[in-house]
Amino acid sequence: MSILLDYQQTSDHTLTKKDLGNYLPVKKVVYDTQDLNLWYSDVHALKDINLSIYEKEVTAIIGPSGCGKSTYLKTLNRMVELVPGVQTTGTILYNGKSIFDRTLKVEDLRTRVGMVFQKPNPFPKSIYENIAYGPKIHGIRNKKVLNQIVERSLRGAYIWDEVKDRLHENAYELSGGQQQRLCIARCLAIEPNVILMDEPTSALDPKSTHKVEELIQELKQEYSIIVVTHNMQQAARISDKTAFFLNGEVVEYDNTNLIFNNPTDKRTEDYISGRFG
Amino acid sequence: MAANTKMKDDNTVQVRELIDQKKQKKSFANLVEKAIPFFLFIITSISIFTTIGIIFTLLTETIEFFKRVPILDFFTGNTLEPLSQDPSFGVLPLITGTFFSSVIAIIVAAPIGLMSAIYLSEYASDRVKKTIKPLLEVLAGIPTIVYGFFAFTFVTPILREIIPGLEPTNILSPGIVMGIMIIPMIASMSEDAMSSVPNSMREGALGLGATKLEVTTRVVIPAALSGIIASFVLGISRAIGETMIVTIASGSSKNFTFDITQSMQTMTAYIVEVTGGDAPAGSTIYYSLYAVAMTLFVFTLIMNLAARYISRRFREEY
Numbered sequence: 001m002s003i004l005l006d007y008q009q010t011s012d013h014t015l016t017k018k019d020l021g022n023y024l025p026v027k028k029v030v031y032d033t034q035d036l037n038l039w040y041s042d043v044h045a046l047k048d049i050n051l052s053i054y055e056k057e058v059t060a061i062i063g064p065s066g067c068g069k070s071t072y073l074k075t076l077n078r079m080v081e082l083v084p085g086v087q088t089t090g091t092i093l094y095n096g097k098s099i100f101d102r103t104l105k106v107e108d109l110r111t112r113v114g115m116v117f118q119k120p121n122p123f124p125k126s127i128y129e130n131i132a133y134g135p136k137i138h139g140i141r142n143k144k145v146l147n148q149i150v151e152r153s154l155r156g157a158y159i160w161d162e163v164k165d166r167l168h169e170n171a172y173e174l175s176g177g178q179q180q181r182l183c184i185a186r187c188l189a190i191e192p193n194v195i196l197m198d199e200p201t202s203a204l205d206p207k208s209t210h211k212v213e214e215l216i217q218e219l220k221q222e223y224s225i226i227v228v229t230h231n232m233q234q235a236a237r238i239s240d241k242t243a244f245f246l247n248g249e250v251v252e253y254d255n256t257n258l259i260f261n262n263p264t265d266k267r268t269e270d271y272i273s274g275r276f277g
Numbered sequence: 278m279a280a281n282t283k284m285k286d287d288n289t290v291q292v293r294e295l296i297d298q299k300k301q302k303k304s305f306a307n308l309v310e311k312a313i314p315f316f317l318f319i320i321t322s323i324s325i326f327t328t329i330g331i332i333f334t335l336l337t338e339t340i341e342f343f344k345r346v347p348i349l350d351f352f353t354g355n356t357l358e359p360l361s362q363d364p365s366f367g368v369l370p371l372i373t374g375t376f377f378s379s380v381i382a383i384i385v386a387a388p389i390g391l392m393s394a395i396y397l398s399e400y401a402s403d404r405v406k407k408t409i410k411p412l413l414e415v416l417a418g419i420p421t422i423v424y425g426f427f428a429f430t431f432v433t434p435i436l437r438e439i440i441p442g443l444e445p446t447n448i449l450s451p452g453i454v455m456g457i458m459i460i461p462m463i464a465s466m467s468e469d470a471m472s473s474v475p476n477s478m479r480e481g482a483l484g485l486g487a488t489k490l491e492v493t494t495r496v497v498i499p500a501a502l503s504g505i506i507a508s509f510v511l512g513i514s515r516a517i518g519e520t521m522i523v524t525i526a527s528g529s530s531k532n533f534t535f536d537i538t539q540s541m542q543t544m545t546a547y548i549v550e551v552t553g554g555d556a557p558a559g560s561t562i563y564y565s566l567y568a569v570a571m572t573l574f575v576f577t578l579i580m581n582l583a584a585r586y587i588s589r590r591f592r593e594e595y
């Protein structure tokens with residue numbers, strides 16, 4: 001509770017300045033993107049991205065489809081490199097260290113930076129095994145510890161009460177919304193610092209969407225969350241900062257209330273008021 | 278433009294006329310339409326009736342055999358001397374022969390086939406995959422008789438260098454070669470099973486910091502397990518039913534032994550030998566063919582049922 005109060009105070013205090021260049025961050029920067037360019041073979045998907053993402057906030061990425069939102073998100077944990085022919089230039093600093101550094105293992109980065117996908121993708125295993133998978137591959141074998149982790153993660157994703165009596169059933173027997181919260185719980189099980197979410201509610205019904213949104217609000221007390229969404233009301237509801245992407249560029253990045261109430265760029269205004277996209 | 282419109286008009290008129298004309302002739306087409314399902318049913322029944330026919334023949338002749346040789350003697354007897362003055366018909370030597378050759382084959386084929394499948398599905402680039410898969414299919418298309426003399430003239434001599442006590446005909450060499458023969462099938466089927474595991478699952482695991490190997494062993498293989506087991510079992514079934522390789526490379530001594538360096542005969546090879554010699558119809562040795570064939574059939578059936586059970590138990594639904 002006290003964390004929450006502290007947080008609100010500081011954020012109210014810092015969220016007034018419009019120009020991010022003069023912004024005095026009280027919060028630490030987790031991800032610092034500098035001059036990032038990315039190509040899928042010949043498609044120039046990200047162009048000169050400069051973006052600082054702050055700790056323990058929800059950062060929303062909005063923009064029309066095909067503008068590079070998912071690509072940017074996947075660059076942050078280097079999942080984008082699974083696509084053959086991807087080339088990047090520029091730097092991304094994660095807690096001050098380049099994620100492209102040769103000495104850094106991608107697995108270590110991805111252990112610190114969790115990801116939730118657009119379509120819920122639990123493993124075809126039991127609910128319990130889904131959560132225990134991450135801890136297990138990182139060497140945690142003790143049954144008692146695993147039990148604790150499973151319970152804590154499921155509680156953390158507010159799904160414990162719904163599944164506590166059926167932990168050994170196949171995860172695919174859950175509803176879509178429950179599956180997505182299970183995937184969030186799976187992510188929490190290895191206690192990352194950052195959670196990347198790519199349109200986490202686009203495959204869900206309104207009620208499940210509401211639950212996931214509430215969950216995101218809770219999670220930001222402990223995690224830095226970057227969420228891609230094509231739903232602008234959602235971005236306005238849940239995020240502290242919003243970045244507007246268009247054709248692979250960041251058009252505008254600012255505090256969410258400013259982006260939605262007083263955008264600087266005409267294109268942002270057009271997009272937000274539904275004139276295109 | 279004008280010409281165009283005119284043509285269009287002409288066209289419409291013609292089409293209507295054509296359809297009307299066609300309608301007149303429809304009655305025959307209707308008949309065909311109605312007859313087709315019936316015709317296809319008959320065709321389908323052929324294979325069903327054939328199967329029933331085969332089982333029926335097997336059964337009646339087997340029963341005839343058991344009237345002459347007690348069923349217990351057949352299944353527990355460890356001497357098979359059909360041609361001696363005082364013939365004995367114990368099937369155990371043939372069962373051990375079949376068992377050892379198939380086990381050796383699967384020991385060779387399962388790991389190699391599975392590892393090839395893992396390479397092709399998880400590691401190989403599309404280009405490598407496109408080259409290797411057709412090659413595997415070529416390997417699968419080689420006639421078994423070729424594998425047979427490959428075992429006899431190539432593998433056995435090499436093995437005899439390594440294992441001095443190895444007989445010129447033995448069960449080890451054809452077992453290994455049968456394994457080589459079923460590798461492509463196991464590789465190809467397991468690869469299909471692994472490739473059909475959705476990428477989203479790999480991404481989910483990679484996103485948790487899993488290495489590629491961890492993704493393969495802890496997500497992809499479990500998710501594809503039913504397909505992989507099915508490929509193993511089909512491989513074993515093929516090994517059990519395989520005839521030429523063992524006939525050529527393992528000889529025809531009806532030893533009851535557990536020593537794989539010796540010659541053994543399999544059920545299939547026995548059938549070849551007896552039908553190749555002239556077993557007079559109606560003799561006990563003639564009926565023994567059916568009893569052995571029936572045993573072979575039951576074995577394969579049990580294998581397939583077991584496979585279905587196992588693959589259902591281990592299936593990970595997604």
Ligand SMILES: Nc1ncnc2c1ncn2[C@@H]1O[C@H](COP(=O)(O)OP(=O)(O)O)[C@@H](O)[C@H]1O
Pocket residue numbers: 040043045063064065066067068069070071072083
């Ligand atoms: N795997 C890929 N291979 C080639 N081009 C891709 C691939 N993924 C995305 N792109 C291209 O990159 C651009 C950005 O895509 P994406 O990041 O998925 O957009 P968004 O998530 O904003 O809808 C699009 O032009 C898309 O066609």
Ligand SMILES: [Mg+2]
Pocket residue numbers: 069070071
């Ligand atoms: Mg996207």
